[in-house]
Amino acid sequence: MKHLLKLMDCSAEEIKSILDLADQLKYERKHHIPHRHLEGKSIGLIFQKSSTRTRVSFETGIYQLGGQSLFLSSRDLQIDRGEPIQDTARVLSCYLDGIIIRTYAQKEAEDLAKYGSIPIINGLTDFCHPCQTLTDLLTIRGKYGRLKGLKMCYIGDGNNTANSLIVGGLKMEMEVAIATPKSYEPVKEILDFAAAYDGFTLTNDPKEAVKDADVVITDTWASMGQEEEKAIRDKAFAGYRLDDALMENAKDGAMVLHCMPVYRGKEITAELFEAHTDEIFEAAENRLHVQKAVMVTLMK
Numbered sequence: 001m002k003h004l005l006k007l008m009d010c011s012a013e014e015i016k017s018i019l020d021l022a023d024q025l026k027y028e029r030k031h032h033i034p035h036r037h038l039e040g041k042s043i044g045l046i047f048q049k050s051s052t053r054t055r056v057s058f059e060t061g062i063y064q065l066g067g068q069s070l071f072l073s074s075r076d077l078q079i080d081r082g083e084p085i086q087d088t089a090r091v092l093s094c095y096l097d098g099i100i101i102r103t104y105a106q107k108e109a110e111d112l113a114k115y116g117s118i119p120i121i122n123g124l125t126d127f128c129h130p131c132q133t134l135t136d137l138l139t140i141r142g143k144y145g146r147l148k149g150l151k152m153c154y155i156g157d158g159n160n161t162a163n164s165l166i167v168g169g170l171k172m173e174m175e176v177a178i179a180t181p182k183s184y185e186p187v188k189e190i191l192d193f194a195a196a197y198d199g200f201t202l203t204n205d206p207k208e209a210v211k212d213a214d215v216v217i218t219d220t221w222a223s224m225g226q227e228e229e230k231a232i233r234d235k236a237f238a239g240y241r242l243d244d245a246l247m248e249n250a251k252d253g254a255m256v257l258h259c260m261p262v263y264r265g266k267e268i269t270a271e272l273f274e275a276h277t278d279e280i281f282e283a284a285e286n287r288l289h290v291q292k293a294v295m296v297t298l299m300k
Contacts (some may be wrong), residue, residue, distance in 0.1 A: 003113045006122065007130045022286070022289040026286070037300045038065040041299060042070060043069055043098045044070045044100070046101045047102045054287070067295075093116040097299055099118060101122065102123035102125075121294055128164045129160045129259070136168075137168055140255065151213045158185045162186050166200065167190065170197045175200075175201075178209060179209035181240065216256050217257045218258055218267045220262070247272065256279060
């Protein structure tokens with residue numbers, strides 16, 4: 001495993017190894033056991049999309065691992081002035097030991113890996129969000145003690161979060177059910193991948209998807225770059241709000257997760273969100289441990 005660009009590139013064994021290491025690093029952090037595996041390493045963060053959790057968790061994780069982080073917004077680099085990504089990749093490979101990129105096009109992350117000579121971690125693209133799915137898997141496993149055989153349901157937009165959840169869940173032998181409005185389904189590449197698995201369901205009916213689910217996940221209806229579509233999306237997703245009535249179709253005690261930011265009253269009611277804050281904020285913390293595990297795996 002040289003990079004983390006998308007979970008489709010990872011084997012089930014590699015995913016499990018990252019989750020196991022994340023659990024170990026979480027334990028060590030809780031018990032104040034130093035784990036400075038990246039001592040003396042410099043890691044760049046190329047962010048063309050704004051961020052709260054991704055930036056803070058990566059920068060904090062790099063520090064805790066003994067490394068140095070360099071935050072590089074699009075304003076700080078020559079990319080915005082037209083420098084080819086292949087030149088940026090080659091130059092930064094001379095200085096850095098790894099790069100985290102948070103951007104729009106998946107091709108930018110792929111090109112950094114193609115032309116550079118250091119590990120590249122996808123912090124989010126429009127296509128996928130691998131670190132978030134690894135985090136959700138760690139959080140789910142923390143509650144149930146396993147992943148295999150559990151039913152994971154996602155309600156909402158067939159976006160980058162949904163794409164990665166489908167891949168990660170199926171690779172870990174979970175049953176995965178997705179409910180989106182028509183015309184908002186996941187992309188063909190992901191659906192083609194899922195077609196090889198028996199445990200996958202795609203529907204436009206949230207009640208069907210959530211039936212007997214062990215965990216129900218949602219996300220904002222309008223991601224970054226889709227702000228002008230908010231009114232249209234609010235109307236299209238009106239029947240896809242997580243609330244107590246919908247959760248009655250899930251298993252008793254089912255988890256609810258949201259990668260945040262959360263818009264209470266839209267994709268989830270305020271009451272349901274507050275009832276599951278322990279799980280949701282446990283997942284938010286787990287971003288730190290998972291991303292540390294990814295960096296140690298790729299850069300130690």
